[in-house]
Amino acid sequence: MAHPQIAVFARLADKNAQPVRKVEGQRTLLGRTMHGFTYDEIHDEFTVPQQFAQAILTFAGGAEGETPPLRVIQGSRTRLEAPDRVAVDAVNNEIFVPEGDKVLVFDRMGNGNVAPKRAIEGPDVGRGLDALAIDPVNDLLIVAVGGGGGDLGRGTRFFVFDRTANGNVKPKIIIKGPNAMGGPFTIYPQRKFILATNRPASESLAGDDSYLGVWSYEKSSDDGKPLWTIGGPKGIFQMPRGVTLDVKNKSIIASDKRLNSVLTFRVPEVF
Numbered sequence: 478m479a480h481p482q483i484a485v486f487a488r489l490a491d492k493n494a495q496p497v498r499k500v501e502g503q504r505t506l507l508g509r510t511m512h513g514f515t516y517d518e519i520h521d522e523f524t525v526p527q528q529f530a531q532a533i534l535t536f537a538g539g540a541e542g543e544t545p546p547l548r549v550i551q552g553s554r555t556r557l558e559a560p561d562r563v564a565v566d567a568v569n570n571e572i573f574v575p576e577g578d579k580v581l582v583f584d585r586m587g588n589g590n591v592a593p594k595r596a597i598e599g600p601d602v603g604r605g606l607d608a609l610a611i612d613p614v615n616d617l618l619i620v621a622v623g624g625g626g627g628d629l630g631r632g633t634r635f636f637v638f639d640r641t642a643n644g645n646v647k648p649k650i651i652i653k654g655p656n657a658m659g660g661p662f663t664i665y666p667q668r669k670f671i672l673a674t675n676r677p678a679s680e681s682l683a684g685d686d687s688y689l690g691v692w693s694y695e696k697s698s699d700d701g702k703p704l705w706t707i708g709g710p711k712g713i714f715q716m717p718r719g720v721t722l723d724v725k726n727k728s729i730i731a732s733d734k735r736l737n738s739v740l741t742f743r744v745p746e747v748f
Contacts, residue, residue: 481507483514483525486739488723502543506534513562513608513661514719520567520585522547526560526574533563533572533583552590556581561607562661568613569640575606575620597638599645606636608658614666616640617649619694621658621673632701633658635671637694653701654692660718660732669694670704670747674717674731683735685712689720691747707731707742714740724748 482501486494501507508529516523521538532551536544550572551557557574564573570585571594579598583591597618605623612619618638633655636648655675662673671692677684690703707729708714716735723730727745732738 481505481509481511483507483511483523488726498541500536500540500542500544504543504545505536505540506530506532506546506549510561513560513564515563515565517565517567517585522565524563524565524572526563528559528561531555531557531560533557533560533574548586548588550583550587550589550591554590554592555583556593556596562609564609564611566611566613566640569611571611573609573611573618575609577606578602578604580606580609580618580620595641595643597642597644597646601645601647603636608661610662610664610671611640612664612666612669613640615669617694618642619664619671620648621654621662632656633673635692635694650694650697652692652694652698655690655701659687659716659734661720663721664694665722665724665747668747672720672722672729672747674714674720676716683716685715686710687714687717689714689717689729689731689742705744705747707744 482499484496485498486496508527510528511525513526524535534546535548536546560574562575572583574581579596581593582595607621609620618640620636622634635652635654637650657676659674659676674689677686688706688708691705692703714733718732718734720731727748729742731740
């Protein structure tokens with residue numbers, strides 16, 4: 478069984494670099510399966526879902542070693558079942574958690590057995606809600622649907638809702654995205670860009686045609702063609718997973734499970 482930990486590396490780390498610090502140990506409450514991770518640079522905190530404990534854990538940004546979380550959302554009132562992804566809106570102080578047929582929204586400072594502030598759910602919302610991202614600049618919520626395992630026959634679609642949507646609401650915009658998204662995605666609100674990874678066309682877990690793509694959420698689109706791609710037939714990726722941005726240095730950072738690596742690309746044209 479893998480050792481549950483969060484490792485922190487220097488920004489310019491390369492090759493077989495060692496982490497500068499780790500968060501690990503029983504008091505951290507971390508579990509083996511952590512598929513979502515988000516950093517809040519405004520409050521210098523990071524938040525992860527704990528699927529087995531049906532919990533959301535928030536740590537201080539400088540946490541190291543066997544440090545307990547600052548806050549834990551957990552209990553019967555939370556409606557959490559098996560949280561796998563999470564996103565934090567640091568501007569509006571909210572935490573968003575997709576749970577398959579619903580998106581639960583909590584106060585960022587919520588702690589203990591707290592109920593969601595609101596929930597997006599109902600027949601018009603649909604099922605297969607997976608990873609998500611919040612755009613506080615344009616007051617939007619972008620949710621990936623069907624790319625994480627539920628509705629792979631239709632590929633990944635991105636549903637765009639108002640950030641404060643509640644209850645049974647239809648998406649404002651729908652964009653066709655990757656064939657099968659490899660993990661969490663990220664956005665660049667200033668240009669309304671979605672950055673997500675794509676698994677091979679055969680829907681196998683790994684292959685040379687995996688890529689990282691950029692899509693626009695300016696308006697609905699059904700062609701699924703990205704504006705830019707990194708990878709593809711070149712074989713840069715094998716099994717891409719999560720992606721994030723280093724806006725200051727105009728770079729995209731993505732992880733690859735098969736390569737067991739984190740790759741950084743400088744792409745000023747995206748910014």
